[in-house]
Amino acid sequence: MASQRQYSIARALNVFGPYIGLLFVVGVFCLNNEVRPYFLTGANLKIILTQTVIVAICALGMTMIIVGGGIDLSLGSSVALASVVGATLIAKGVSPVWVVPLTILSGGLVGAINGGVIAGFRMMPFIVTLGMMGVARGTAKWLAGNQTVNYPESPINRIMALESPEELFPLPWGVWLTLVLSVVVAVWMQRTIFGRYIFAMGANETATVYSGIRVLRHKAATYVLAGLLFGVAGLMQLSRLTQGDPSVALGLELDVIAAVVIGGASLNGGSGSVVGSLIGSLTMAVLRNGSSQSGWPNYMQEIIIGMVIVAAVGLDKFRQRKARG
Numbered sequence: 001m002a003s004q005r006q007y008s009i010a011r012a013l014n015v016f017g018p019y020i021g022l023l024f025v026v027g028v029f030c031l032n033n034e035v036r037p038y039f040l041t042g043a044n045l046k047i048i049l050t051q052t053v054i055v056a057i058c059a060l061g062m063t064m065i066i067v068g069g070g071i072d073l074s075l076g077s078s079v080a081l082a083s084v085v086g087a088t089l090i091a092k093g094v095s096p097v098w099v100v101p102l103t104i105l106s107g108g109l110v111g112a113i114n115g116g117v118i119a120g121f122r123m124m125p126f127i128v129t130l131g132m133m134g135v136a137r138g139t140a141k142w143l144a145g146n147q148t149v150n151y152p153e154s155p156i157n158r159i160m161a162l163e164s165p166e167e168l169f170p171l172p173w174g175v176w177l178t179l180v181l182s183v184v185v186a187v188w189m190q191r192t193i194f195g196r197y198i199f200a201m202g203a204n205e206t207a208t209v210y211s212g213i214r215v216l217r218h219k220a221a222t223y224v225l226a227g228l229l230f231g232v233a234g235l236m237q238l239s240r241l242t243q244g245d246p247s248v249a250l251g252l253e254l255d256v257i258a259a260v261v262i263g264g265a266s267l268n269g270g271s272g273s274v275v276g277s278l279i280g281s282l283t284m285a286v287l288r289n290g291s292s293q294s295g296w297p298n299y300m301q302e303i304i305i306g307m308v309i310v311a312a313v314g315l316d317k318f319r320q321r322k323a324r325g
Contacts (some may be wrong), residue, residue: 017315018263018279025283029290039293042168048282048289050160053174054079054240054249056281057233058256059263060185061111061226063277066260067189068222069202069269070118070125075230076252077136078110080245082234084140086156087149087244096155103238104231110136111227115220122216133253140246149244159239174236181232186274198222202269251302254309259284261312268316284308 030036038044058075065072086103090096110132117128160174189195197218200208209215237248261267262283263276287308291301 018276018283021262022279022283022286025286025290029286029294032294035290035293039290043166044289044293046162046165046168046171048285049175050162050172050240051289052281052285053160053172053178054233054236055252055255055259055284056178056278057181057229057236058252059259059277059281060181060274061229062256062260063263063265063272063274064185064189064198064222065125065226066257066265066267067202067269067272068198068219069205070219070222071129071257071267072111072114072223072226073126073129073253074110074114074132074136075226075233075256076249077133077140078107078227078230079234079237079249079252080247081110081136081140081143082107082231083238083241083248084144084149084244084246086235086238087151088143090154090156091149091151099154099156100235103235104228107231107234108224108228111223111225111230112220114227115223118223119216119220137246144244144246146246148246151243156235156239157242160236161239174239177232177236181229182274182278185229189274194218194221199270202266202271204270254305255284256281258305258309258312261316262308266316267313 029039032039058079062072062075082103085106086099089099089102094102114125114129114132117123118125158173159177160172162172163170189198197208197213200211200213201215201218205215238244241248259280260272260277261280263273263278263280265272265277284305287304288301291304296304
């Protein structure tokens, strides 16, 4: 009876925890009388949703990887590299029809290298992606000549453009694209055999191997798919900044990992959800937006986000203990 109660508590934390966390963060900033009048407006909500796009798209890829028992520390560098690739192509006069897929594929290439090395040499994802973090960032700086890449006006800029900034609608196209990708990834993870294999690999990789599932192949494919999503995020970054900057997205992986864990995913693998990761991404965007509105310095924001990551991992451990009874 007691174990059943503990399992119910763990289950409730998984389902409602991300929403409670989001409401708590919103409530904290609403207590500030100077911030509240602007914080809850449609104009600021549009900014928050726009700021959520890049973290949320990356969180979709990271959710697949973490659920499968892996990790990717190179995603920030992948986003920077993809944005530089896109800006360089536009500056050379390449049509947006080609710029979009090539930018996305650059992220997929990084994911393919990560997945190939991890699966082919059976190396730890932490070490491989940590090394790739430097390789991708260095490649972006080399390609950009260690400076920002500016280009003439392009239709790609409209993807993240803020029209009617004083009103909630219309939302940027990037927000709607994020929602569409979220539905696709959620259905793919929950309704396809491949998606179920990811959960199985994260829960017990050894048992999955003995079940006849080609774990290494599926693991490599997961990193490729996640890399493509990171490439999409790089395209959104390019559209938002209207330039390619090899120094952007520093520390982005921390925000994304925090968002995924806040959303209920376990760093041990085997559990997680797209909806939870989206709520976690929104929580991180609200946290950064509210911190800026409150006039908190950047170092304070970094301290708070670091504390959030530690708290999220601690909550994950608590959920696991409750689930085991």
